[in-house]
Amino acid sequence: MDAAEPDMTNPRADRVKDVARLATRPGRTKRMAFLAEGPLAVREALASHDEAASAGRRGIVQEVFATPEMLERHPELGVLRDGVRLRTASAQVVAAMADTVTPQGVVAVCRIPETTLDDVFSKGPRLVAVLCRIQDPGNAGTILRAADAAGADAVVLIEGSVDIYNPKAVRSTVGSVFHLPIATAVPFGELVEAAARAEVQLLAADGYGAVDLDALQDASAGRRLAAGDTAVVQDAPRLEDATAWLFGNEAQGLAESELAAAGHRVAVPLYGVAESLNVGTAATVCLYASARAQRRAGQLPTTAGDGRPAGA
Structure with a gap:
């Protein structure tokens, strides 16, 4: 040439x-x-x-x-x-x-692949990331990349979310857009129905949630819990179970209807003085919490797709 x-x-x-x-x-x-x-x-x-x-x-x-x-x-x-x-x-x-x-x-x-909700939920997914009206291409790409790295089975974008195939979003996925099934422009009600049929629990990432993510991780690891955490965890979901995490709009968070549809509202604890986490960061923490619990339970492989230890 x-x-x-x-x-x-x-x-x-x-x-x-x-x-x-x-x-x-x-x-x-x-x-x-x-x-x-x-x-x-x-x-x-x-x-x-x-x-x-x-x-x-x-x-x-x-x-x-x-x-x-x-x-x-x-x-x-x-x-x-x-x-x-x-x-x-x-x-x-x-x-x-x-x-x-x-x-x-x-x-x-x-x-652009034509992925449907049936494509996502008919195969018995263990971990799904759901973007609810997220607008920033960088945030959407970060969540998709985190889902890919955590070994999630698919990503779903609800109606009103950014176009994941716009150039900035594609770049921010750093190639992960080619690794996962992605269903786009999905009506929220249809997501709820599909998850219920597949027996996949819906968890809402919500900074004001009553369920503490750390307590869920402690429970999944079988650690002794503080007395104040016991009641919360007894009523809370298991991270080991098949899960679709809901992540909300950057400015408004999840809508009341989205929160109501979730089985539980889960908060990522803040130990410093920051008032909140960026949605991409919060999504990464939540997805990895589920991925670690599921791997500990033997429901997902412990190595990356090329045979490297996960995270290597």
Whole structure:
């Protein structure tokens, strides 16, 4: 491949503009596709594509546009694949396609998977993260990444939540958007019904909740509890049980109807002077509390997908 002669050199070409429109919600909706930018995200997208293809399923990647220099540094991105169109492009063309201020020389056009609630709950999930009207792409991406790292089975975005496939959200997942089933624009009532049918408890992450997350973790570990905690834990849920955690809007938290639908309201204790936790941070703590309890109970594997000890 001649590094000095990319196939695409005109950043004003219609094809370039068509790809760039995927940075907008109407553009993504029209094509049911989104952008992955940078070598890490594109590598994860291609790995997901290869996994699906090897299982006889439809792959996720449709096109890859990369500078010749990028392909020289990362030759794995230039491997030809069935159903994936690979084009070399100048740095100016890739920059015109990308959403970032400092493009990294490669973008991929990826199909938006059509994941339903039945896809999520029919397989007996043990741990699900539910985003209820979360608006910030960074927060949404952080929660999805935390769910992935904690070994969750899926992520559900309730109607009114941010588009998880917008470029900032995709970047903030650091590749995790390609690792988990994600159901989007789900009516909350349908989530409640699906969780009930699957016998998955709903727990609301609520700073004013009566149930203390530390007490639940102590109970799951079989530790002796302080007298004041005993009654709370006796009436509280088990972290070992199949759980869908509800995480609420950054400014308003969970709505009363969402809190009412949850079996329990669980608070992450604050030991310092901060008034609250960022929703992404709170979600990470809650998801890991469930993941640890479930692993201790032998319900989830104790290693990462590549065989590393979890967290390595």
